[in-house]
Amino acid sequence: MLLEVRNLSAGYKSQGKEIEAVKNVSFSLDENDFLGIAGESGCGKSTLLFSILRLLKRPGEIFDGEVFFKGEDILKMDEETLRKKRWKEFSLVTQSAMNALNPVYKIKDQIMDVILEHSDYTKIEALEIIERVLQMVGIQKERMDSYPHQLSGGMKQRVAIAMALVFSPSLVVMDEPTTALDVVVQRSIMEQIDEIRNTNKFSMIFVTHDISLLFEISKRIAIMYAGELVELGQTKQVYLNPLHPYTSGLINSFPKLTKETKEYKGIPGKIPDLSKPIIGCSFKERCQNRKELCNTRPEFKEVIPGRWVACHFPL
Amino acid sequence: MSFSPIISFENITKKFPVRKGFKVQYVHAVRDVSLDVFPGEIISIVGESGCGKTTLLRLLSRIYVEDEGKIVYGSEIVPKKFKRKEELEFRRKVQMIFQDPFSSLNPVKKVHQILGRPLELQKLNNIDERIYEALEEVELTPPKNFINKYPHELSGGERQRVVIARAIITKPSVILADEPTSMLDVSIRAGIMKLMLKIRDDFNTTYLHVTHDLAAARYISDRVAVMYAGMLLEECTADDIVLEPLHPYTQLLRKAAPDPDRLVSEKLGYTGEVPNLITPPKGCPFEPRCKYAMKKCKNFVPPYFRVNKRKVKCFLYEKNN
Secondary structure (H helix, E strand, C coil): CCEEEEEEEEEEEECCEEEEEEEEEEEEECCCCEEEEECCCCCCHHHHHHHHCCCCCCCEEEEEEEEEECCEEHHHCCHHHHHHHECCCEEEECCCHHHHCCCCCCHHHHHHHHHHHHCCCCHHHHHHHHHHHHHHCCCCHHHHHCCHHHCCHHHHHHHHHHHHCCCCCCEEEEECCCCCCCHHHHHHHHHHHHHHHHHHCCEEEEEECCHHHHHHHCCEEEEEECCEEEEEEEHHHHHHCCCCHHHHHHHCCCCCCCCCCCCCCCCCCCCCCCCCCCCCCCCHHHCCCCCHHHHCCCCCEEEECCEEECCCCCC | CCCCCCEEEEEEEEEEEEEECCEEEEEEEEEEEEEEECCCCEEEEECCCCCCHHHHHHHHCCCCCCCEEEEEECCEECCCCCCHHHHHHHHHHEEEECCCCCCCCCCCCCHHHHHHHHHHHCCCCCHHHHHHHHHHHCCCCCHHHCCCCCHHHCCHHHHHHHHHHHHHCCCCCEEEEECCCCCCCHHHHHHHHHHHHHHHHHHCCEEEEEECCHHHHHHHCCEEEEEECCEEEEEEEHHHHHHCCCCHHHHHHHHHCCCCCCCCCCCCCCCCCCCCCCCCCCCCCCHHHCCCCCHHHHHCCCCCEEECCEEECCHHHHHHC
16 A cells, blocks of 8 residues: 555645634545545645645645655654655646746756755766656656746646656655646647556546546546545546545536437535634535435445445435 | 528638847738638637637727638628717627636626626616516526625636626627637536536527637537638537547647547657748648648648538549539
């Protein structure tokens, strides 16, 4: 097991108010796994990612829980050990590479910076690595000397992905890496990532709000709602046979490209206010099958091997 | 569908100046686009960013003025510069829904003021009555709960409903919708799209809907027009575009669209990049990326060829004529 998250709670504190954006989340990730985390805006998916990598900045705070990466608890590690593991053991690709790249440095210098900081390679060796990783993501080596503004959005995102892959880390976390891109570019980047994963073998956590894309490409999927995981399982099984009413509502909320769209409908209501305590199931206000028992909090438990759900009355 | 179009774009061209030192260059945003829209029809314009789809909408709404060609509304040409009275009349009939409901509502005005303003400008009577009616039409019920709220007190979906209410309050015959659901959460998109369809059924409203989401375009529209690098490449029914795309670019778009029901995924491979619109290709704009490209594609812009009532701008379908 590569990564194990146990009862992680995190959130934001401001003006005496405490907002629990991630509540009691537990899941694990194997080697060479591909977990997609889906959820709507405000469900806590980005907070979860940043907590796992210990990148959550103030006023954000990790309240409770453990994150084991290769057997060590990331949350208890001292800063220096953690810094040495970043990029090498795990790396992050964020949403807007356009803002993440420094506009006054050439592409190769930015990647070089990462390599020299985290290893003993010489500059010449580093250049070779840069050439190789850029080629891996489909950028010709002539482009190494470009500045970010000379590249298109898709290419900048590829550079960001290349940077995350320089040390072949065993975990790459991607936070909406293709959201700002067009569909065609998005698809070709996803294909590229897939190919690299076939040769290099690394685990990936992929977060996006583009649920139809996630259902198509991921191996396992976790659905988040109001800070909690409500369902987790093999993507195809979850898609064909959702157990949580929210998952099923989500699947019916986007029009399908090829199927006849009979059941296309949204979910009535809106997400609960996270600054107030939620009693019982967080989805009960919007749920059509709610009963008495839903006023007590459902446990996130394994119902079939590999399939987890937090609902008293799974579908 | 009646025979005469309510809107026709005739050979519209629009370019924007870009200054580079002393030189002035032009971005060719829309090139020679012709499109007929019929009353009561929902037509989706799909394409990637920068293809000119939003520019086309903005030309019709007179945020921009075309450089060449003309736009006909009903039986009259939409003038490049309105007289006051003409403008009021035009604005009453043609309304817009914007992409981002968080920035398209004035944050210091209450819903009542937001919805009342168009009616005041149009000097219509029974303002309050019409506001209640419009709120009910967009399913914000009971209206009295919403009328005194500020935009920040509403959720994203509710805001977009207010934006739609503002658009339908003058009972327009045409609504221009620029990616009306792309900023909303997935679970509320369906509601907004269903609402748009309901308004069409109730009032026979015509929609020009701009989107990059092929699945949404298929769901909501009767016809789809595909744009690329400022040109309209294909025009067909909503089902045809998904089930049988003809133009190589449409085929690419179709393959790239996310589809969880896809069983075997087809590799796209390297697909090239969108051409620079300051110096667009001389021939077909898709030629540099097209795997079927022929010699003449490089030098000539293909005309429209008809394939079973569909229009395709591609030399591959030349022999059909």
